Amino acid sequence: MKSIVLFGAGNVATHLFSALSAAEGYKVIQVYNHQKERLEEFKDKVPVTSDFTEVFPADIYILALKDEAIPLLAEKLLFKEALMLHTSGSTPLSVFENFSKKGILYPLQTFSKNKAVDFKAVPLCIEAGNDQQLQEIKELAEQLSEKVFEISSEQRKALHLAAVFVSNFSNYMYSLGDEICRENDLPFEILHPLILETALKATGMAPADAQTGPAKRNDFNIIESHLSLISGERKKIYQLLTESIRQLHGKEL
Amino acid sequence: MKSIVLFGAGNVATHLFSALSAAEGYKVIQVYNHQKERLEEFKDKVPVTSDFTEVFPADIYILALKDEAIPLLAEKLLFKEALMLHTSGSTPLSVFENFSKKGILYPLQTFSKNKAVDFKAVPLCIEAGNDQQLQEIKELAEQLSEKVFEISSEQRKALHLAAVFVSNFSNYMYSLGDEICRENDLPFEILHPLILETALKATGMAPADAQTGPAKRNDFNIIESHLSLISGERKKIYQLLTESIRQLHGKEL
Numbered sequence: 001m002k003s004i005v006l007f008g009a010g011n012v013a014t015h016l017f018s019a020l021s022a023a024e025g026y027k028v029i030q031v032y033n034h035q036k037e038r039l040e041e042f043k044d045k046v047p048v049t050s051d052f053t054e055v056f057p058a059d060i061y062i063l064a065l066k067d068e069a070i071p072l073l074a075e076k077l078l079f080k081e082a083l084m085l086h087t088s089g090s091t092p093l094s095v096f097e098n099f100s101k102k103g104i105l106y107p108l109q110t111f112s113k114n115k116a117v118d119f120k121a122v123p124l125c126i127e128a129g130n131d132q133q134l135q136e137i138k139e140l141a142e143q144l145s146e147k148v149f150e151i152s153s154e155q156r157k158a159l160h161l162a163a164v165f166v167s168n169f170s171n172y173m174y175s176l177g178d179e180i181c182r183e184n185d186l187p188f189e190i191l192h193p194l195i196l197e198t199a200l201k202a203t204g205m206a207p208a209d210a211q212t213g214p215a216k217r218n219d220f221n222i223i224e225s226h227l228s229l230i231s232g233e234r235k236k237i238y239q240l241l242t243e244s245i246r247q248l249h250g251k252e253l
Numbered sequence: 254m255k256s257i258v259l260f261g262a263g264n265v266a267t268h269l270f271s272a273l274s275a276a277e278g279y280k281v282i283q284v285y286n287h288q289k290e291r292l293e294e295f296k297d298k299v300p301v302t303s304d305f306t307e308v309f310p311a312d313i314y315i316l317a318l319k320d321e322a323i324p325l326l327a328e329k330l331l332f333k334e335a336l337m338l339h340t341s342g343s344t345p346l347s348v349f350e351n352f353s354k355k356g357i358l359y360p361l362q363t364f365s366k367n368k369a370v371d372f373k374a375v376p377l378c379i380e381a382g383n384d385q386q387l388q389e390i391k392e393l394a395e396q397l398s399e400k401v402f403e404i405s406s407e408q409r410k411a412l413h414l415a416a417v418f419v420s421n422f423s424n425y426m427y428s429l430g431d432e433i434c435r436e437n438d439l440p441f442e443i444l445h446p447l448i449l450e451t452a453l454k455a456t457g458m459a460p461a462d463a464q465t466g467p468a469k470r471n472d473f474n475i476i477e478s479h480l481s482l483i484s485g486e487r488k489k490i491y492q493l494l495t496e497s498i499r500q501l502h503g504k505e506l
Binding site for chain 1: 320321343361362363365368370374375376378400402404407408410411412413414415416417418419420421422423424425426427428429430431433434436437438439440441442443444445446447448449450451452453454455456457459460461463464465466467468469472474475478479482483486489490491493494497498500501
């Protein structure tokens with residue numbers, strides 16, 4: 001049985017804690033967070049602390065923290081023989097340069113506090129200091145998820161960028177659609193099935209092949225009519241994306 | 254039993270034909286398309302024609318055609334007493350000005366030829382020449398779908414614009430993510446669960462409240478690091494969307 005101290009109390013830490021509690025061969029022996037009040041929901045399940053000097057010795061330390069907190073804590077942690085892991089998409093492995101055993105366990109999913117997630121289906125991107133450590137991290141990761149990928153720091157950076165496009169920017173497109181609906185007394189739920197089907201389609205075929213719409217069709221009448229309805233930021237976004245889609249699909253002719 | 258002639262053989266026409274075949278009180282008596290070869294898949298199920306002079310008299314004509322074909326056919330159709338319907342998101346009702354009974358039946362979904370769609374869950378936006386005709390169209394629409402919305406021509410135009418943002422532009426974000434993955438030897442399937450969860454989240458809460466990512470957090474380190482990885486169109490898109498998200502969420506402070 002390997003002992004784990006988990007750092008963090010945010011969305012990733014919360015969902016990771018649940019997944020770790022169900023993992024065989026591992027036990028979370030403590031959760032640390034610098035804000036005591038954030039530990040409320042953990043304290044009936046596991047020893048907690050917000051005092052750094054009280055952190056238990058353990059086999060594995062997992063830092064499920066904001067990016068900027070990871071180097072600060074890595075500097076303070078004195079258990080140099082333990083396996084150090086963090087869960088960040090954008091922090092390099094070198095943040096643990098003073099530790100002999102280190103790796104990354106990056107869950108590529110968007111977590112909400114009160115929404116259950118099937119962690120077994122969450123892609124886990126792992127990286128390690130060496131092959132032996134990779135094996136150790138893989139064993140842990142495979143207890144948590146059925147989708148484990150070995151990803152280098154450089155690839156992880158690109159993956160995080162791709163995730164911004166497919167998740168943060170897509171969500172922003174939804175929010176612009178929502179605004180347009182509100183302004184026109186339209187319930188946004190009319191668009192829900194379209195949003196879900198568009199996402200589902202992109203997981204069954206290459207998204208470039210699934211592209212539809214006036215930009216793809218070079219339908220200037222519709223494009224002009226849409227542009228006449230919007231101004232400011234929205235217009236700039238509509239124009240730039242339309243032009244970019246036209247360039248991509250124009251090239252294919 | 255009301256008789257229907259369906260015009261068109263594309264994705265919308267194909268899925269609509271299946272839904273109409275299951276509707277009680279209605280019967281598709283003919284499918285017209287100007288390209289004979291496109292009628293192949295219909296000809297075992299229903300009389301078909303690509304000769305305009307052979308179009309049957311019917312109670313209802315549904316034009317499930319490309320936008321530019323609708324006014325051309327509306328001009329040629331001589332059954333002035335029938336109920337005329339089209340399925341376009343961007344063609345006004347006035348295209349049927351020479352007909353006494355007219356309306357719109359706009360299914361707000363993305364259809365693929367070989368992918369089954371539960372038509373009962375497809376939002377149908379309807380509009381009519383007057384209240385009595387609205388009733389007639391509503392009866393038909395409710396046979397096809399459980400989600401029927403009364404939408405004016407002006408609202409429909411805004412809805413179509415919103416659909417471009419939430420569907421066409423979101424899909425383009427997926428395709429940029431796909432490109433970044435390919436360039437970095439990453440399987441795009443790593444991003445599938447994130448894409449689906451992001452879409453699902455936006456149907457359970459306001460998308461603006463679901464916004465996450467470096468732009469929302471004002472995380473300039475990550476933004477700079479992402480910008481250093483991209484150039485050209487992608488960089489312009491990343492910058493514009495990041496700036497726009499920052500403005501939206503900055504205002505909320």
